[in-house]
Amino acid sequence: MADLSTTYMGLKLKNPLIAASSGLTDTLEKVKTLADDGIGAIVLKSLFEEQIQMEIDSLGVNNMFNTYTDAENYVSYYTKEHNVNKYLTLIEESKKAVDIPIIASINCMSAGEWVDFAKKIESAGADAIELNMFILPSDAELSGKEIEAVYFDLIEKITSILKIPIALKISSYFSGMANTLVKLSNSGISSLVMFNRFYNPDIDLETETLTSNRIYSVPEENSNNLRWIGILSGKVNCDISSTTGIENGETALKNILVGAKTVQIASTLYKNSTNYIGTMLRDMDAWMDSKNYASLSEITGKLNASNIKHPIVFERSQFMKYYSDHH
Ligand SMILES: Cc1cc2nc3c(=O)[nH]c(=O)nc-3n(C[C@H](O)[C@H](O)[C@H](O)COP(=O)(O)O)c2cc1C
Secondary structure, eight states: OOOOEEETTEESSSSEEEEOGGGGSHHHHHHHHHHHTSSEEEEOOOOOOOHHHHHHHHOOOOHHHHHOSSSHHHHHHHHHHHHHHHHHHHHHHHHHOOSSSSEEEEEEEEEEEEHHEEEEHHHHHHEEEEEOOOTTTOOOOHHHHHHHHHHHHHHHHHHHHHHHHEEEEOSOOOHHHHHHHHHHHTOSSSSEEOOOOOOOOEEEETTEEEOOOOOOOOOOGHHHHHHHHHHHHOOSSSSSESSSOOOSSSHHHHHHHHSSSSSEESHHHHHEEEEEEEHHHHHHHHHHTTTTBBBBBGTTTTTTTTSSSSSGGGGGHHHHHHHHOOO
């Protein structure tokens, strides 16, 4: 039996499988089931920046009806405040109920006042916090530098407030990817979560309308992770967690081989149910045994760009070669 335990952001995990933030991690019951099924850690469903901002706004006014004049707004305000409190309760209760790390998650796009509120999440007992940060670079007025500045600004603010480790879940929409991610890894965060997945647009040809693409990922989407984690894991100054398209134990191993400390899974658990965690762990263990690896640390990053002879394989020129040789 290989030792699948690892450390992630300074936390001890019995294995590298993390339940990614999703509808599978939004109640105490689901947290308990995931823990019973053997998951290494859990990222709770994200709280949205706007939900927290609502709570803050409510603290700033004497009479909330001055601000939320019509009944509909008040109801929406109340619901959101209630959600924030419910979230803190979920953290507290999860920490009591299970003995694996519980990572809170916030969906954000600015360094607003809500950042101070993150302290409440820390006080509720979260082992770490994951910031799902995304600014779609669709505003033609904003340069790459200006967009990146928002990320650094937020990290500076939140690292000065919190003691728990901070993970930054990002997209792969950075023009200077390597440069930006290395700088981010030096900004005080403990992990880069690569990469968040978006609902992309599609077209229904029958009705000629815009629709949304698949909710769940397909394994092919993971090759982007292998490339970037492979290129960057030997260069960044923090852990990397891989997410998107990790469907089975084999894909999990590949992501670890290129340097991911942990892998975050959602779609495969939606498709195969949470007891599939056991199958993934058994498959990982069997491969490691067959290769005589005793522990995960022996394979973590073994195939990243810093550790292989021909790191150029990770880069595009190799694809050009492939296409020109492929008849
Ligand atoms: C139904 C659903 C809900 C999700 N909700 C969140 C969320 O609240 N916050 C977040 O950071 N990611 C969310 N995600 C993204 C997942 O955490 C994960 O990063 C993504 O699905 C890629 O992993 P996968 O290929 O294993 O699904 C969600 C994904 C799904 C499928």
